[in-house]
Amino acid sequence: MHAQLDQEVAERSEAQQRALAAPVGGPADAYARDVEVHRLAERIHQLRAAERSLCFGRIDGSGDGPSAPEGGLHIGRIGMRTPEGGTLLVDWRAEAARPFYAATMVSPMGLRRRRHLRTDGRRVVGVSDEILDGSAPLPGDVVGDGPLTAALSGPRTGRMREAASTLQAEQDEIVRSSHRGVTVVDGGPGTGKTIVALHRAAFVLYAWSAIAGRGVMVFGPNRRFLTYISDVLPSLGENDVHLATLSDLVGAEPTRAEPDRIARLKGRAELADALAAHVREHQPHGVPLTLRTAHDTVVLDAALVDAARRSALQGASGHTEARALFLEAIVDDLVSELEARTTREDSAFEAELEAAYGLNLDRAVAGDLTRMGGGAQGTGADLDIDWEQIHEDLLEDPAVDRAVGTVWPRLDPEDVVRRVLADPAALARALPVASAEDLEQMAGTHSHAGAGGPTAWTFADLALLDEARALVDGPPEDVVGHIVVDEAQQLSPMQWRALVRRCPERSMTVVGDLAQAGPTSTIRSWDEALAPFVQDRFEHRTLSVNYRTTAEILESTRELLGRIAPQQRLSRSLRHGEDPTRVPSSRGGLLEDLRRAVDGLRASDPDGLVGVITTAADADAAQDALRGTGASVVPAPDARGLEFDSVIVVDPSAIEAAGEAGERDLYVARTRATHRLVTLEPGWDDPES
Ligand SMILES: Nc1ncnc2c1ncn2[C@@H]1O[C@H](COP(=O)(O)OP(=O)(O)OP(=O)(O)O)[C@@H](O)[C@H]1O
Numbered sequence: 094m095h096a097q098l099d100q101e102v103a104e105r106s107e108a109q110q111r112a113l114a115a116p117v118g119g120p121a122d123a124y125a126r127d128v129e130v131h132r133l134a135e136r137i138h139q140l141r142a143a144e145r146s147l148c149f150g151r152i153d154g155s156g157d158g159p160s161a162p163e164g165g166l167h168i169g170r171i172g173m174r175t176p177e178g179g180t181l182l183v184d185w186r187a188e189a190a191r192p193f194y195a196a197t198m199v200s201p202m203g204l205r206r207r208r209h210l211r212t213d214g215r216r217v218v219g220v221s222d223e224i225l226d227g228s229a230p231l232p233g234d235v236v237g238d239g240p241l242t243a244a245l246s247g248p249r250t251g252r253m254r255e256a257a258s259t260l261q262a263e264q265d266e267i268v269r270s271s272h273r274g275v276t277v278v279d280g281g282p283g284t285g286k287t288i289v290a291l292h293r294a295a296f297v298l299y300a301w302s303a304i305a306g307r308g309v310m311v312f313g314p315n316r317r318f319l320t321y322i323s324d325v326l327p328s329l330g331e332n333d334v335h336l337a338t339l340s341d342l343v344g345a346e347p348t349r350a351e352p353d354r355i356a357r358l359k360g361r362a363e364l365a366d367a368l369a370a371h372v373r374e375h376q377p378h379g380v381p382l383t384l385r386t387a388h389d390t391v392v393l394d395a396a397l398v399d400a401a402r403r404s405a406l407q408g409a410s411g412h413t414e415a416r417a418l419f420l421e422a423i424v425d426d427l428v429s430e431l432e433a434r435t436t437r438e439d440s441a442f443e444a445e446l447e448a449a450y451g452l453n454l455d456r457a458v459a460g461d462l463t464r465m466g467g468g469a470q471g472t473g474a475d476l477d478i479d480w481e482q483i484h485e486d487l488l489e490d491p492a493v494d495r496a497v498g499t500v501w502p503r504l505d506p507e508d509v510v511r512r513v514l515a516d517p518a519a520l521a522r523a524l525p526v527a528s529a530e531d532l533e534q535m536a537g538t539h540s541h542a543g544a545g546g547p548t549a550w551t552f553a554d555l556a557l558l559d560e561a562r563a564l565v566d567g568p569p570e571d572v573v574g575h576i577v578v579d580e581a582q583q584l585s586p587m588q589w590r591a592l593v594r595r596c597p598e599r600s601m602t603v604v605g606d607l608a609q610a611g612p613t614s615t616i617r618s619w620d621e622a623l624a625p626f627v628q629d630r631f632e633h634r635t636l637s638v639n640y641r642t643t644a645e646i647l648e649s650t651r652e653l654l655g656r657i658a659p660q661q662r663l664s665r666s667l668r669h670g671e672d673p674t675r676v677p678s679s680r681g682g683l684l685e686d687l688r689r690a691v692d693g694l695r696a697s698d699p700d701g702l703v704g705v706i707t708t709a710a711d712a713d714a715a716q717d718a719l720r721g722t723g724a725s726v727v728p729a730p731d732a733r734g735l736e737f738d739s740v741i742v743v744d745p746s747a748i749e750a751a752g753e754a755g756e757r758d759l760y761v762a763r764t765r766a767t768h769r770l771v772t773l774e775p776g777w778d779d780p781e782s
Pocket residue numbers: 241244245253254256259260261264280281282283284285286287288289606609640641733734735736764
């Protein structure tokens with residue numbers, strides 16, 4: 094197989110050289126050549142990425158089933174053919190590979206054996222077989238410990254790894270689901286939601302070329318999380334997936350914090366209405382428009398102006414584009430009125446001439462024209478006026494633009510957000526749930542902003558900014574065919590709007606766990622989150638097996654989960670390990686005790702990844718105290734999605750008390766470890782406490 098891989102790489106590299114050396118006739122030729130070179134480069138990259146663990150599985154039929162031909166089917170990262178055109182390797186995402194993931198002893202799908210191969214470079218270092226049809230193992234079968242167990246027990250590297258070779262049936266079913274709309278996947282911490290989401294992205298790219306052609310985006314809550322998952326898709330040979338946070342989408346970084354209460358209010362969808370109302374107020378409703386031109390002053394009545402507004406809004410997306418159409422409609426009306434006036438004035442003038450001098454101007458001009466050899470149409474006055482030119486000139490006339498600006502001013506999206514947030518009356522109308530104090534606080538922070546200098550935006554402001562841009566400048570251009578949303582429980586309704594705006598076809602994989610919601614999330618169910626966009630037209634799957642945490646660590650979160658999500662069941666863990674430990678400490682000696690605890694973990698497991706989870710307030714001090722130890726300090730609110738071999742949760746009561754999502758932050762913190770969980774508890778052994 095590797096020989097075939099090398100051969101394919103060599104052939105494509107040569108084809109690339111040939112394409113680059115060939116003479117090009119013109120721009121069209123050059124473009125076609127660039128497309129071809131790019132396509133070849135992509136395939137070469139895919140082949141090279143697939144080299145590690147090129148083939149990781151094999152399925153053999155039981156003889157009476159159709160699933161695997163004689164000699165078995167080899168499953169790997171990419172599909173390859175023999176030089177004669179036969180199947181050499183089946184891409185893990187191909188339909189033919191489905192039994193590798195889905196066959197069970199109960200439903201063997203025609204398979205006798207499923208084989209997992211472990212490789213080191215180009216060498217096979219491990220083989221393990223599952224006999225699925227109940228037959229006795231044959232001499233070549235290697236029945237041993239499952240590769241999943243091996244994958245789960247290995248040390249963590251700080252980056253998530255792909256799991257194409259060990260995807261489990263319940264995960265695989267979601268990954269290769271034929272549902273192209275919205276699929277929601279939930280489940281407790283460590284149930285593989287992120288793994289499923291990323292492999293789903295790879296499947297979409299493989300299976301649905303039209304959607305893939307429009308782009309696939311993976312959306313995550315923050316940079317740290319995106320860095321953690323960033324290796325998975327490239328190692329599956331997929332490099333064209335765009336990873337983004339909200340800041341990336343909006344192109345702005347928050348530089349200011351604000352109380353969670355205010356952020357929750359700013360996340361409410363009603364603010365979209367408030368922003369839209371503000372923009373609407375800057376379009377004319379029931380008002381006439383006075384236009385002073387070099388020719389005459391014209392007052393267009395309110396009915397005409399309203400009709401121009403309606404047609405402009407129908408034909409454009411966004412306030413600015415619609416303004417251009419409105420200006421055109423107004424100039425049309427203006428020219429019609431000027432023409433009508435000229436005709437009326439000409440008629441009056443002609444009537445005056447005829448009454449005073451008995452002169453018929455039309456006949457006189459027609460006579461002149463006939464003598465000059467021309468036709469005899471219209472009045473002499475008509476012939477002098479080029480109405481098309483006047484129309485053009487008026488479109489460019491600054492005075493007309495200024496007059497239109499009085500009823501339809503140009504708007505700046507940032508300004509729209511600032512003004513709405515600084516307008517207590519607009520806020521009160523939009524947010525009847527907010528207290529007077531909240532409204533004052535929201536308005537207060539923005540009323541002195543905007544007087545020159547950039548505004549210090551908060552994280553919750555970003556989605557408002559995006560909304561205002563869509564209202565003013567029209568929807569974003571950077572849309573994609575499919576969005577994978579991770580940690581989706583974190584999104585506010587306003588943030589959902591920013592995201593869905595970028596996926597007009599509503600093809601999305603949404604993964605999250607409502608029990609892990611952060612302090613600013615207000616969504617209580619997936620129905621509530623998605624109803625505004627797809628009503629109830631989405632698939633909902635729940636994962637139930639925990640692949641990260643040992644049963645002992647998971648059990649220690651039972652009481653906490655009961656408090657934060659009583660309706661949710663603890664997932665089932667596949668592994669057993671040590672009981673979590675509690676280390677007493679005192680407030681004063683906390684950092685020293687922490688250092689000692691980290692050193693202790695390091696001594697017993699030098700290669701293990703240690704995560705230290707603290708309150709946001711304690712994170713810097715912990716970081717300083719642990720310099721040089723290699724431990725990663727993570728503020729509890731940022732720990733969502735991450736994992737470590739060992740985790741020290743520092744001062745759990747403080748994490749719980751730190752904010753409105755304190756209990757949920759603690760639940761997240763306690764579910765990050767694959768092997769060991771230590772809690773460092775000040776005052777726990779103090780009889781006075
Ligand atoms: N089929 C699998 N094969 C190998 N490893 C797996 C598999 N499924 C999950 N894992 C591993 O289990 C761990 C937890 O998975 P993941 O992070 O996807 O869970 P999650 O449900 O997103 O967790 P959280 O809710 O805490 O973010 C990861 O290390 C992941 O690589």
